[in-house]
Amino acid sequence: PDFFKLHARNPDRTIAIGGNSIVFMPGYGSPFVTDLDAGRRYATIEDFYKFVKLTYQSPYLHHSGGTVVEPVDVPVNKRHLDMVFAHLTLSDKPFMGGVTSPERARDSINMARIVFGSDFLDQNAVIQGNININSPFVFDETMSGALREYAAANQCVCVSPAIFGGAMGPVTPAAIAAQTLAEAMTGIALAQLVRPGCPVVMGSFHSTMNLRTGSLTFGTPEANLVNMALSQLGQRLGVPVRSGGGQITAANTPDGQAMQDSANAMWTTVMSGSHQVWHAVGWLEGGLTMSYEKFIMDLDNCGALLRMIQGMEVSEATLSKQSYLETGPGENFLSTSHTLANYTTANYETILPDTGPYETWKENGSPSAADQANRIWKEMLTNYKPPAMDDTIKSQLEEFVASRKEEMPDEWY
Template identity: 50%
Template structure:
């Protein structure tokens, strides 16, 4: 436990702690759904022969072609000691070695939130939904497309906190360009820690920023004590390259028992073969090497098999989303992850549209449902994604967040208890009747069907009289309502003060840098 964490805990037992407990008793309670526990089967597109071929080919890639660990002598030394052949920065991993190392990674783990009611379980048949990650731009109907600011970032964290079906606060929900590059991670983390009590992600853009994330989390939780409180995104520079920035962040998080998503970043045809089988081979090889390396740093460190895969428009070179090929890769990667016994990250509300329009809706619906049926355990970009990931959209955020409720309902599967069989209702109504007034309907109508909190189902005349509002207009109104209703979750003032002191100290250590 850091000195700051110890001091915050000591203060919290005094007057500050009393104030925090009073605030907790009087704070408005925001409804939040528990993470999804799927009661529907996974869709499997690869037979046993195909799986064995892909697994064998991935081992061949690791052994014969190898992977690069760039500017990272410590990683090369770890691999050499583990039995790999190192030639310059190229690591050749003998058949079976990476898979053997992956065996120490847990198949499931808990990510703790500062509000224990918001803890999430990652792995098994669980599905955790997290918002958009990484866009430098934001869009809303009033201001159009613009560079993101810290105010936008805080707004998206608030919207995530207020969204019932979203389990996770996420990470870089947008990139606030009005704060220095080398310091914005401190403000972003502070926003997640204070404006929400859901789980969050740490910074990965420099190893030292990962260290800051661990130290701030230590303050927030009054000591980590080996608890996993962050799940952070480690992208692989596909094809087959592990850079020192991402691997440095992974090393920090793995050593502190914080979870990492090992995720190839693939645009098919540019960063991987155009074929589904070829891409799956490369995805598996890269994940095997990345997960194995995390276990070289700390055996048992929590880690997630990631697959971020899109196809490419061969006319423009732009990535495409919601396509059949991306779906097949996502389903196949899920099968490979389960055979490794690892939690799986993929899918999201992916689309290439410039606006929250029909294209965005079609492509996002394809991607969201694909994620549910492919066995995804951690879904980043579940709401807010627009323009191929360049834009965080306010309206799309609440549109997607509303639709996540449909995923929850579908994942429940089909209940077969006596009440659900409804034989009494069928007997009561009989031939030619209707069910609107029967006892079974009266007892169950409030919970029988999932209901959107956004879509308009009014008759035409009523809809027209209300202003003939389309979905984007309704979404804009919902954004304003959620932000207007927002109240921050209670936080011990001593912890808040310790976080503020930490941030001020770190910001004062170096001058601002905007590149």
């Protein structure tokens, strides 16, 4: 279908995918995390919990994500159980399940069944699976097996070729777009063969490379052109589109380069008409690292972009003829009835940038945007309160996780 609903356990957080909707999600798959206090380090399950909590509290993120970070302190074959449990209990937004084996995909779906019920799940999408293609043109046993599990259960399959120009495909934007379309269509066709009508998303993840050094580059004009083209191709195909962009960067710290790369990529992503945006917050170092500070900095930009795409209303109320009658030439509008009635909602109110005078900023210790973001994410975690969940359902989830872990020896490969 070209439009479907991805149901959340809190019905108020159910989202539409397709049509005129746009869904922002956190980063995906980073094995490292970083913050101003502890620096760069391997991600743990505690970091995973923190990012799920931050996402849950973020009004500009509509989806809890999937493997927000890779919790390397949990055995590889058991991580999916802890991650899905966290998405289901620490948040009530839509989420993604495990895909690193067909069995892990099946576990994820079975956990969703406990929460949503088998009958509801059979007829409605409640979980997504991210199916990557080993570009060029390889569907391995792991990914094709996970795809079959999600499709058979009538759950959302996002088919995402990953092409870095010059490595997994030609260097030219047109070739990258064409190859992405061909690979994605193959995965979509496979999902429909398993279960006709299964909800799908045409995904992509692509990047240019520095052809002198081989390092990945993000937010570049060529990659952004591919974003634009793929959104149009997906709409022509009649399926929702996951953008290959987001607030992505190769920068190693949340600095000017990071925000310039991210802003370039995100602007194109939003304007392209994409329906689902992964890596909307937190991404650093080409995806190797999730930054707590950049999460907040990106989140602020998400809010501004969502406000912008709402457009502006033109009506008698917004043109405000009365304001001109209340003031005279050369007078200000601060005390007009229209200003007083609308001042709290007239403009997007940023959570981050310092707009005060230099002297005040200096007196406050000259904090950078990252310094302010550091304070904000800590406050958010301090103020976190988990969403309500039925005790019986939570107990069933706990029993399922414990049982599955007991059945398997730890694997650390």
